[in-house]
Each structure stands twice: as C-alpha cells, then as structure tokens.
Amino acid sequence: MGSRSDEISKIITRAIIQKRLLPGCKLSEQTLADIFKVSRAVVRQALIHLSEDGLVTMERNRGAFVSKPTYREAVEIYDALTILEQGVAAQLSGRLDTRGWAELRRHVELQNKAIDEKNDALADQLGSGFHETLVRMSRNSVVQQMHAQLIRRTALLRSLVSSRFDYCGLLHDHSQLIDLLEEGKIAEAQELIAVHHNTVVRGYLLEDDTLPKTDAREALAPYVAQENTD
Amino acid sequence: MGSRSDEISKIITRAIIQKRLLPGCKLSEQTLADIFKVSRAVVRQALIHLSEDGLVTMERNRGAFVSKPTYREAVEIYDALTILEQGVAAQLSGRLDTRGWAELRRHVELQNKAIDEKNDALADQLGSGFHETLVRMSRNSVVQQMHAQLIRRTALLRSLVSSRFDYCGLLHDHSQLIDLLEEGKIAEAQELIAVHHNTVVRGYLLEDDTLPKTDAREALAPYVAQENTD
DNA sequence: ATGTTTATAATTGATATGCAATCTTGTCGT
DNA sequence: ACGACAAGATTGCATATCAATTATAAACAT
Numbered sequence: 439m440g441s442r443s444d445e446i447s448k449i450i451t452r453a454i455i456q457k458r459l460l461p462g463c464k465l466s467e468q469t470l471a472d473i474f475k476v477s478r479a480v481v482r483q484a485l486i487h488l489s490e491d492g493l494v495t496m497e498r499n500r501g502a503f504v505s506k507p508t509y510r511e512a513v514e515i516y517d518a519l520t521i522l523e524q525g526v527a528a529q530l531s532g533r534l535d536t537r538g539w540a541e542l543r544r545h546v547e548l549q550n551k552a553i554d555e556k557n558d559a560l561a562d563q564l565g566s567g568f569h570e571t572l573v574r575m576s577r578n579s580v581v582q583q584m585h586a587q588l589i590r591r592t593a594l595l596r597s598l599v600s601s602r603f604d605y606c607g608l609l610h611d612h613s614q615l616i617d618l619l620e621e622g623k624i625a626e627a628q629e630l631i632a633v634h635h636n637t638v639v640r641g642y643l644l645e646d647d648t649l650p651k652t653d654a655r656e657a658l659a660p661y662v663a664q665e666n667t668d
Numbered sequence: 669m670g671s672r673s674d675e676i677s678k679i680i681t682r683a684i685i686q687k688r689l690l691p692g693c694k695l696s697e698q699t700l701a702d703i704f705k706v707s708r709a710v711v712r713q714a715l716i717h718l719s720e721d722g723l724v725t726m727e728r729n730r731g732a733f734v735s736k737p738t739y740r741e742a743v744e745i746y747d748a749l750t751i752l753e754q755g756v757a758a759q760l761s762g763r764l765d766t767r768g769w770a771e772l773r774r775h776v777e778l779q780n781k782a783i784d785e786k787n788d789a790l791a792d793q794l795g796s797g798f799h800e801t802l803v804r805m806s807r808n809s810v811v812q813q814m815h816a817q818l819i820r821r822t823a824l825l826r827s828l829v830s831s832r833f834d835y836c837g838l839l840h841d842h843s844q845l846i847d848l849l850e851e852g853k854i855a856e857a858q859e860l861i862a863v864h865h866n867t868v869v870r871g872y873l874l875e876d877d878t879l880p881k882t883d884a885r886e887a888l889a890p891y892v893a894q895e896n897t898d
Numbered sequence: 899a900t901g902t903t904t905a906t907a908a909t910t911g912a913t914a915t916g917c918a919a920t921c922t923t924g925t926c927g928t
Numbered sequence: 929a930c931g932a933c934a935a936g937a938t939t940g941c942a943t944a945t946c947a948a949t950t951a952t953a954a955a956c957a958t
Binding site: 696697698708712728729730731 | 908909910911
C-alpha cells in the first residue's frame with residue numbers, strides 16, 4: 439500500500455483519537471502537505487482513507503474536516519458496537535481457553551490501576567481496549583476490523599462531550615461480563631453489553647456547540663518531529 | 669467527495685459484482701486511466717477506495733488486483749453477516765410496522781418469480797437484496813453500511829465458486845424468517861439466520877484455482893460507453 | 899535443452915506545476 | 929446594516945517527470 443499516505447493517515451488518526459484534532463477542524467490539503475513534507479496527492483490519499491473510516495468528512499470543493507458526529511450517529515455507532523459484541527459474546531461464551539479469560543481479567547486490572555493513578559487518558563484507552571480484546575478473541579479479522587473502526591469513532595465522540603464517566607461502574611460491567619461469559623450465560627451477557635453501551639451513550643448528553651477551535655498545524659506539530667510516539 | 673474517482677470505483681465495483689472482473693485480475697493504473705480518460709491520480713484514489721472495501725488488494729510496487737478471498741475469509745464474512753443480521757433481527761422482532769413486513773414478503777415473491785423465469789443473475793441479486801432490505805429496516809445507517817460492504821464481498825465470493833445453490837431452500841428460509849420475526853420469536857429467528865448463512869458458505873466448496881483470466885480493458889468496455897447501466 | 903545471470907522495459911510511488919471551477923473573504927456602495 | 933461584486937485562496941483534475949522496484953527478455957553457462 440501507499441506507505442507514505444498510510445503513515446500520514448495513521449498519524450492523523452492518532453491525533454484525532456487523542457483529542458488534539460477536534461471535530462470541525464479544517465484539514466487543508468496544502469497545509470498538511472507542508473506539515474508532512476509530501477505532495478498534495480499523498481495528502482488526498484490519506485484524507486480519502488480517513489473519510490472512509492468516518493473520522494474525516496470531505497465536502498466537495500470545500501475540503502476535509504474532522505468529522506462532527508451527531509447524537510443520532512453516536513447512538514447508531516453504539517448500537518452497532520452492541521450488535522457486534524453481542525455476537526462475539528455468543529460465540530465466545532463458555533468456549534474460550536483459560537488464557538483468554540486471564541487476558542481479559544488482566545485488562546480489567548490494568549484499567550483499575552490506571553483509575554487509581556487518576557490517569558484518565560490511559561483509563562480511557564484501556565476501556566476501549568477491553569472491548570477490542572474481547573472481539574479479537576473471536577479470531578474473526580473481518581469482525582475485528584469493523585469493530586476497531588467503530589471504536590475509533592467512539593474516540594471521536596468523546597471529543598464532543600464533557601461528560602465525566604463513572605469508570606467504576608463501567609469497569610464493574612467488564613468484570614461481570616467475563617464472569618457471565620465464563621459461566622456460559624449468554625443471554626445475560628448480551629443484555630449486560632446492551633446496558634453497558636446504553637449507559638455510555640446516555641452519558642453523552644451533548645454540548646453540541648462551543649468546542650474550542652483547533653489549528654491543524656499546531657495540533658500535529660508534536661507528531662512531526664518523531665513519528666513513532668505511541 | 670472526489671466525484672470522478674467515486675464514479676470510477678462504483679463502476680469497477682459493479683463490474684466485480686457482476687463477475688465481469690474476476691478475482692486475480694490485474695488493475696493497472698495506466699490502463700484504467702486510459703479506459704476512463706482520467707489521470708492516474710484519480711485512478712489511485714478509486715483503487716484505494718476499493719481496497720478499503722475489500723474488493724481490491726493492493727500490493728506494494730506491484731499494483732492492484734481484484735481480491736481473491738480465501739475460504740477462511742469467506743467463513744469470516746458470513747460469520748460477520750450472521751452477527752449483524754442476528755442483531756438487527758433482535759431489534760426488529762415484533763417491533764416493525766405492517767408496511768415493513770409487507771415489503772419483505774414482496775421481496776420474497778419477486779425472487780420467486782425470478783427463479784421461475786430461470787433468471788439466475790436477478791435471483792442472485794434479489795437474494796442479497798432481501799438481507800439488505802432487512803438490515804435497512806433497522807434504520808441504522810452505520811450497521812447498514814457495514815452490512816452492504818459485506819454483501820459486496822459475498823458477491824466476490826460467488827465469483828470463486830461453481831456451486832449451484834438450492835435457491836428454494838434459501839428462499840424458504842427467508843419466508844420463514846419473516847414469520848418468526850413477526851411472531852417475535854427472536855431466538856429461533858437468530859438460529860435460522862445462522863443456519864442459513866452456514867448453508868450458503870458450506871455450498872462454497874471451492875475450486876480454488878483454474879478461474880479464467882480476465883482482462884480489465886475488455887471487461888470494463890461495456891461500462892465506458894454508457895456509464896449508467898445498472 | 900535447461901537453468902542462471904544480466905540487461906532492458908514496464909509499473910508503481912511520489913513530486914512539481916498548471917489550470918479551471920468553486921468557495922471564501924473583504925471591500926464597496928447603497 | 930445589508931447585499932453585490934471583485935480578489936484571493938482552495939479544491940479537483942491533468943500532465944510531465946523521476947527514482948525505485950518489479951517483470952520480462954536476452955545472453956550466457958552448464
């Protein structure tokens with residue numbers, strides 16, 4: 439694949455997920471080309487990639503912007519996540535090896551530690567990571583990719599809300615979910631997943647406007663110096 | 669969006685779905701640029717779009733080819749379809765208006781007619797169409813788009829197999845599914861969906877090699893003259 | 899004749915530049 | 929204050945070019 443445009447789209451993705459590039463931010467082709475020292479053609483390829491991921495919206499003759507999802511889209515994204523994870527849960531339930539359950543529990547512990555240390559960014563990342571880990575265990579790369587894309591979009595959503603999450607409640611859900619799955623209680627596990635996502639999306643009572651405007655040039659500056667800052 | 673590259677990727681998508689462009693076919697940038705009378709840059713954008721849809725595979729410094737899914741991928745795709753449709757079924761069950769059920773039943777009838785008239789291509793299309801209609805009723809455009817993408821990939825899969833389908837059996841499944849959903853029997857509906865897709869994928873006992881090589885130039889010729897041939 | 903190496907051609911990845919169409923902006927006049 | 933208009937910026941696309949890589953063909957040795 440187009441190595442360079444791939445790298446660039448990954449960098450921009452990171453910037454968006456880490457809330458450095460906020461929804462609505464203009465992504466001018468020439469500006470990005472200058473920043474990354476590439477031609478406009480490469481930038482365009484990266485932007486197309488991003489727009490198909492839903493992170494960027496391209497308007498004809500107007501340019502590309504970091505997507506600004508509506509509340510409805512937020513609900514749809516979480517419904518889609520619910521459907522995928524319910525399906526994975528049904529496949530996994532009772533059928534996973536010991537190492538699998540252990541990895542999931544380890545994940546919960548890590549997030550617990552992050553919360554104790556008040557490392558919000560890390561807790562956030564681990565929160566999504568739990569769901570990704572769960573889906574990875576289905577060993578279905580098609581489902582996995584769709585799910586990863588949805589998770590990226592939820593990161594975008596979190597840029598739009600001020601809501602403080604009840605991490606403890608959500609974390610308890612994760613813990614309980616593992617128990618239910620290990621015991622083979624599929625229906626209850628699925629219901630828990632639905633409630634879990636519903637809780638999250640309900641926490642998104644939106645501050646639709648008045649989000650600070652970001653400038654692509656300065657937001658991306660940290661990524662340009664050393665491009666391997668995970 | 670890039671109007672031109674969009675049109676081109678749609679045309680190529682149609683050509684692939686209609687089995688005019690077969691898996692493995694080389695999609696040379698210059699050739700496509702000549703065919704559609706556009707620059708290579710536009711072709712590249714279209715190819716990137718297609719590769720993210722899974723219909724085209726790009727190999728670095730080698731070029732783009734119509735994807736040649738493995739059997740494993742086929743299973744993953746149908747598992748993903750199962751998960752999505754089971755989720756939609758759960759949401760829809762008992763909760764859809766009369767017009768909705770009517771539209772689904774009409775779909776089944778149309779396909780019945782197509783089979784009677786031995787119009788295989790149409791029956792094929794309507795077969796996928798039923799699933800798409802079902803998902804559309806969820807009114808979740810995120811799920812809808814993911815599902816549509818999977819359906820496109822199943823069309824690719826059908827290029828790889830000789831299997832003759834038992835259309836009657838599959839059609840009966842569709843009919844029965846409507847009944848189950850209307851009666852609110854979620855679990856049974858979900859099981860039927862799983863079995864249905866399993867039946868299909870098991871029909872894919874592959875003729876991995878020896879598929880006739882197609883040439884992009886002649887395969888796409890019909891689409892160039894009049895670009896609105898649905 | 900077969901297999902290996904080498905040289906040539908073709909293709910991709912990327913850049914630079916130019917241009918028309920469109921959008922944004924800022925000014926001006928009312 | 930408001931709308932019309934002109935100047936400037938940006939996008940979308942085309943063409944031309946170049947290095948790097950890969951594919952193909954020819955020359956060579958076995």
